[in-house]
Amino acid sequence: MRGSPTTPCRSIISKTPKHPMQNHIADKHRKRRKRDKECQRTTKKHQTQRTTHKPTRPMGNRCRLRMAICHASSRSEEMWSFIGLAVCISCVLSAHAATKYNYDEVLEKSILFYEAQRSGKLPANNRIPWRADSALNDRGLKGEDLTGGWYDAGDNLKFGFPKAGAVTLLNWGLLRFKDAYQDSGQLDHMYDCVRWGLTWLVKCHTAPNELYVQVGDVNQDHSHWERPENMTEARTPLKVDPAHPGSDVASEYAAAMASGYLVFKTKDPKFANSLLQHAKQLYSFATKYIGRYSQSVPDINTYGSSDESDEITWGGAWLYKATNDSTFLQQAESKYDGGPSAKYGQGWDNKGTGAMILLHELTGKDKYLRDIEDTFNGWLPGGSVPYNPQGLAIRNKWGTLRHAANQGFMALIAAEDGIHTTQYSKWAMSQVHIALGDTGRSFVVGFGNNPPSHVHHRGAYVNVYFTQALRDYIINVRIKQQSCPAMSMPCGFSYLNKKTPNPHVITGALVGGPGLTGNYDDIRSDYVKNEVALDYNAGFQSAVAGLKSLALRGLLPASS
Numbered sequence: 001m002r003g004s005p006t007t008p009c010r011s012i013i014s015k016t017p018k019h020p021m022q023n024h025i026a027d028k029h030r031k032r033r034k035r036d037k038e039c040q041r042t043t044k045k046h047q048t049q050r051t052t053h054k055p056t057r058p059m060g061n062r063c064r065l066r067m068a069i070c071h072a073s074s075r076s077e078e079m080w081s082f083i084g085l086a087v088c089i090s091c092v093l094s095a096h097a098a099t100k101y102n103y104d105e106v107l108e109k110s111i112l113f114y115e116a117q118r119s120g121k122l123p124a125n126n127r128i129p130w131r132a133d134s135a136l137n138d139r140g141l142k143g144e145d146l147t148g149g150w151y152d153a154g155d156n157l158k159f160g161f162p163k164a165g166a167v168t169l170l171n172w173g174l175l176r177f178k179d180a181y182q183d184s185g186q187l188d189h190m191y192d193c194v195r196w197g198l199t200w201l202v203k204c205h206t207a208p209n210e211l212y213v214q215v216g217d218v219n220q221d222h223s224h225w226e227r228p229e230n231m232t233e234a235r236t237p238l239k240v241d242p243a244h245p246g247s248d249v250a251s252e253y254a255a256a257m258a259s260g261y262l263v264f265k266t267k268d269p270k271f272a273n274s275l276l277q278h279a280k281q282l283y284s285f286a287t288k289y290i291g292r293y294s295q296s297v298p299d300i301n302t303y304g305s306s307d308e309s310d311e312i313t314w315g316g317a318w319l320y321k322a323t324n325d326s327t328f329l330q331q332a333e334s335k336y337d338g339g340p341s342a343k344y345g346q347g348w349d350n351k352g353t354g355a356m357i358l359l360h361e362l363t364g365k366d367k368y369l370r371d372i373e374d375t376f377n378g379w380l381p382g383g384s385v386p387y388n389p390q391g392l393a394i395r396n397k398w399g400t401l402r403h404a405a406n407q408g409f410m411a412l413i414a415a416e417d418g419i420h421t422t423q424y425s426k427w428a429m430s431q432v433h434i435a436l437g438d439t440g441r442s443f444v445v446g447f448g449n450n451p452p453s454h455v456h457h458r459g460a461y462v463n464v465y466f467t468q469a470l471r472d473y474i475i476n477v478r479i480k481q482q483s484c485p486a487m488s489m490p491c492g493f494s495y496l497n498k499k500t501p502n503p504h505v506i507t508g509a510l511v512g513g514p515g516l517t518g519n520y521d522d523i524r525s526d527y528v529k530n531e532v533a534l535d536y537n538a539g540f541q542s543a544v545a546g547l548k549s550l551a552l553r554g555l556l557p558a559s560s
Contacts (some may be wrong), residue, residue, distance in 0.1 A: 100559040101436045101448070103548035104184035109447055109508030110541040111189045116506050117534060118196065119158060119228065120148035130504045134228035138215050140206060140237050146215050149200030153533035154457035156228040157216040160204055161293070161303050162348035164252040166538035167197040168318070169346075169409065171259035172354075173542025176413060180548035191267065198260045198275060201253050205278050206239075209285045213249050213293055214238040218302050238297055242285075246293030247308040250286035251315030252351075254279040258318035276322060283315050287331055306349055309335045310342065314351035317358040329362060338371040343378055345385075345395050346406040348535045353410045361417060372414055379407055380427055389518040390439045391430060398528050399536055401443055401513030404431040406539030412546035425550060426557040432543050433559070435510060443520075445532070446507035453501035454524040455511060456531040498524070510536045 116128045119135045135156070138146040152159045171194055174181060181187040204212040217236040224233060240246030257279035264272040286308075294304035305311075316332030319325070336359065342352025353375055360368035378384040385393045388400075395403040408428035415424040435443045442448030445455055502524070509532035514520035520529055550556040 098554075098556060099547070099551050100433060103180070103544050103551065104186075106436065106444065106447060106508075106544045107181065107184050107186050107541065107548065108189070109444065110510075110537050110544070111186060111193050111508065113445075113506060113508035113510075113532070113537055114150060114193050114196070114534070116509075117150040117152075118148075119151055119156075120200075132229045135215075135231060135235065138235050138237075140212055141239070142206075144203070144206045144212070146200075146203055146212055146237060148196070148203065149215075150197060150534055151228060153531055154455075154527075155216075155221050156226070156231055157218060157221050157302075158200075158214065159303050160201070160211075160213040161249045161252060161305065162533070162535045163197060164201055164249070164256040165348040165351075166534040167194060167201065167256040168252070168259050168314075169354075169406070169538040169542055170194050170197070171256065171263050172413070173409065173538075173545045174263055175259065176416060177542070177545040177549040179552055180545040183552055184548065191263075194260065194263060195271070198256065201256055202274065202278055205253065205282060207241075208281045209289070210239060210241045211246065211250055211253060211282065211285070212237050212239045213246060213297070214300065217299075236299070238299055240293050240297060242289045244293075244296040245289035245291030246296060247286040247290050248305040248311040249293045250282045251308070251311035254283040254286065254315040255311070255318040255351075257282070258315070258322040261322050279315075279319060279322070283319055283328070283331075286312060286315065303348065307341065309337055310351040310355060313337075313355040314358070317355060317362060320362060321358065332359065333363075338367065338374075342371065343375040345375075345379065345403055346410050346539060347403060353407065357410060357413055357417070369419065372419060376411060376414070376420070376424065376427075379411075380423075386516060388514060388516050390434060390514065392434050392514060392518075393431060394516045397515055399512045399531070399533070400515065400529075401435050401510055402533075402536040402540070404513075405435060405510070405536075405543050408432050409539040409543040409546060412543055412550075416546075422557065425555075428543060429547055429557055429559070432540070432547060435513070435540060439514070439518075441520075443511050443513050445509045445511070446505050452511050452522045452530060453505075454499075454522045454530065455502055455506055455509060456524055456527045457502075457506055457509070506532065508537070510540050512536070 112127060115126070116131060118126075118128075118131065120138070121133050121136060122131065135158075136147055138158075140146055146158075149158050150163060151157065152162065170190075174190055174194065178187070181190045206212065215235055215237050217234065220233045220236070224231075226232075240249060257275040261272045261276040261279065264275065290308065292305045292308050294300040312335040313332045316328045316335070320328040320332060332355070336355065338352075338356060341350065342356065344350050344352065346353040353372075356368045356371045356375070359365070360372060376383075379393055379395075381387060385395055388394055392400060393404045393407070394400050395407075408431040411424040411428040415421040415428070430438075437448040441450040443452065445452050512527075512529040512531050515529065523530060547556060
């Protein structure tokens with residue numbers, strides 16, 4: 001069983017629901033035992049009645065036949081039990097054997113990555129031993145509680161725009177491929193994962209027309225090497241409001257919350273209804289006060305938005321999906337732009353592909369179908385997006401695997417909708433499998449063959465202030481690392497270029513990945529190819545869930 005050669009058979013069976021054949025066999029056993037008991041009672045009654053010379057009711061031929069093989073019943077039952085177990089094991093193993101990689105393990109570990117990124121008061125069931133409570137004093141300008149959420153990447157900053165985008169993609173993957181999380185035993189962990197992100201987004205919405213979008217000062221954060229558990233510098237909060245509009249970020253928060261409503265509406269109606277109420281208010285704010293948050297808030301110098309129209313379309317589509325209120329659909333369609341920028345690919349700054357897929361689902365209009373096909377014609381081999389020698393689509397040199405995985409997830413959703421199903425599914429699998437090991441190595445920390453061990457991520461402490469020249473260098477290149485030892489031990493800038501593996505394994509994190517020439521070096525200082533981030537894993541994890549779902553339904557394309 002490739003991808004999990006040491007998984008005990010017992011653990012596989014225990015996590016897998018009974019196959020229908022196994023239930024059928026169990027029912028036959030119960031019925032057979034009932035008939036045996038009836039026959040035994042009838043036989044005993046006949047013997048007693050013959051002894052007392054009382055008239056007897058003739059024993060039926062069926063019962064005579066059953067009694068004739070009474071002693072064989074136990075052996076037969078053992079045989080059927082063995083056959084039933086064999087059928088169950090065969091079904092379980094065949095489902096896993098059909099996949100080239102262990103998707104269950106990938107889903108489990110990707111969720112663990114999000115747990116490693118947690119900020120604030122950690123729960124009692126924290127599963128990351130090298131993480132502890134952090135940033136417990138994060139507050140808004142009026143003292144609002146902004147604790148919690150996730151750190152963005154290898155630094156200690158919290159950025160709302162990419163975080164909300166990641167939550168939306170995670171929600172979408174859970175909604176479309178819930179069976180994958182159920183079968184892998186990760187459903188409850190996945191609910192916890194998206195709830196953690198959503199709860200922080202709700203905290204940031206402190207008034208109907210007020211939304212916090214960032215916690216922490218980029219320059220301050222990048223001039224210190226310290227574990228998040230030991231931060232001492234000021235954590236500057238940034239917000240949007242009517243005087244400083246942010247239609248893009250407010251719409252993305254609305255999309256995350258509307259999709260979150262769909263995730264939790266039956267599991268936790270109270271939480272779901274709260275999400276929907278916030279989503280409606282935020283979308284109203286976004287459409288009433290038009291503007292880009294990175295233009296209206298001067299201190300926003302990271303994750304700047306290139307346009308707000310795609311987010312307004314995206315948020316409106318999700319709200320229509322959640323409410324069936326045609327007003328949201330009208331607003332979404334009015335802002336839709338199927339031009340070249342929409343076909344760039346799904347990402348934290350571009351919601352074009354996801355928006356056109358949603359609008360096609362909701363309306364069935366041909367124009368959205370044509371835009372979907374045009375988008376993927378550009379992404380598939382022979383299109384405008386170049387490929388490296390290993391077959392990875394390279395949209396942008398920074399986080400290449402992230403872009404390919406995001407678009408792979410979009411391809412799987414389109415395929416589920418009946419759009420070039422085989423072609424899109426096979427292409428999506430090819431991109432995800434490169435991340436999992438098709439080039440000869442894994443690009444997912446803690447998974448597969450030769451995974452990255454020098455990840456560009458900082459999850460530990462150094463309380464040192466550098467010279468101004470060194471400080472400027474750190475700020476300009478945005479160095480981040482996860483390379484420091486245990487919390488009780490010192491750490492510092494010198495760890496950046498150490499050749500030893502990171503003391504802490506940030507399990508499940510997807511790194512940036514190889515470049516256009518196919519080269520990749522597992523070097524801690526390479527923040528382009530070896531960094532990890534929230535948005536890197538979101539589409540990737542959802543794509544893996546999609547492939548797992550296809551495998552469960554016997555629809556997974558053949559692996560190369």
